[in-house]
Amino acid sequence: MMALERLENRERVLLENQFQVAPSFTPASPLSFTALELLDGEKCRDMIARLAETIGGAPLVAVASQFSKKYTFMVIVPALFTMSVLNKGLDLSLGNVVIDLEQPGEKSPFAAQLKRWTVTKPGSRREAWRERLVTQLIGRHVVPLWHQLHESTGVPLAMLWENFALYVYWLYETKLVGLEGEEQKRVETDYHYLLNETPASLYAEKIQPLARFHSPKCWPAHAPEPVRIRKTCCLYYQVGDKTCKTCPRNCFTITEPCRDTPLEG
Template structure:
């Protein structure tokens, strides 16, 4: 039997400070909704239109892509961080996640919130516990949400899934890179599960997207360090002043191929 317990205060602080996801406010604004509400086409379109206004009138396709990036950072990444670093599992149902446009963090289009901070622990069979968490996160949460964004705006699903993948890679390759001992082994095993073992059917894709976009890093002429060049453009240049450093548009315009060594100083 799985038991629920509240996340410890210091763990909650970590999530709030590092990923900008906090507890649900007792005084919800008129511009707040649950992630579940976004499965309603009218409410989803209204949210994206409001975000487009904040972004200076950008297209809904570009806004949907940026929404997916922020959502990946504020919701998906902390859920996986909690699983791998804290060895605990959130309630990842859509109804447990809130979005508030009236209380955004600096340079962010919205704030993400968790209604119930209760978590589960793996017990004796961690692999089965992890599988249940990933099914809830991917199949029942992210996949229907991304498909809704696609239906409402026609943003390619490939862009949305690569947006997700980029943040998953960042979490395990950068944020959790300094773990040691059993924590390191656990995080590495979770990362490999997400890349290689989580079935493509959870994503409603023929090819599992987290594995699909996990390409080798290289050293393109324009970059100061090795990067994993994206296969799709996230359209950030339509809402910002420039392209992302991993944007394929950068590599399509350079004359030098990717190199294995850094530029000489």
């Protein structure tokens, strides 16, 4: 059996600063749910409905989409960061993740917490260790949660998977650049593994989502920098007051196609 350790305090604070995940666990409130509890259809719909109330009564499908984006940023991305940068594996079992609507974050309508900050280390067989971590993270965590969100609110699975994929791209293509030595090599190897070696079956999909949505970046007429235009709309415009800069809806109204040169001026 692999020995468990606790993530160091400085590493927990790093995750809080980078991804807004709470560094310490506070007792559950009446409006808190473990990710495991959210696999119950009634509880999942209740949680999304309560979130909808806090942001002005937006449609449940749009709220579910925005929840999946925040959840990926605050729970899934920190786990990948910990794997690739800290070379440690967080416990992301469904019962260990708590979503608290009573204690919202500074930039989020809910707080994300872990009950236990235990971690594993790879030892001499890192590839096998990584495979176990990713299988737990995607196959046993994200897949059942995404399917319950889909069943409870009608939000399309493709939309949820693209929300997930874009944050994975952001982490490895934007956040984790300019590293050095073994750390950089580990990041590049892990990203290649996620993009090219995780099978579609792990996601319970016919096409592997990270590969499906990994289109080339381009300069659309409305954008000042290269972007990866989404294939699905995340419905942010139904919650906020504008579309995202990568929204495919924008591409329906521009007069110039995506181009491979930057905007002038």
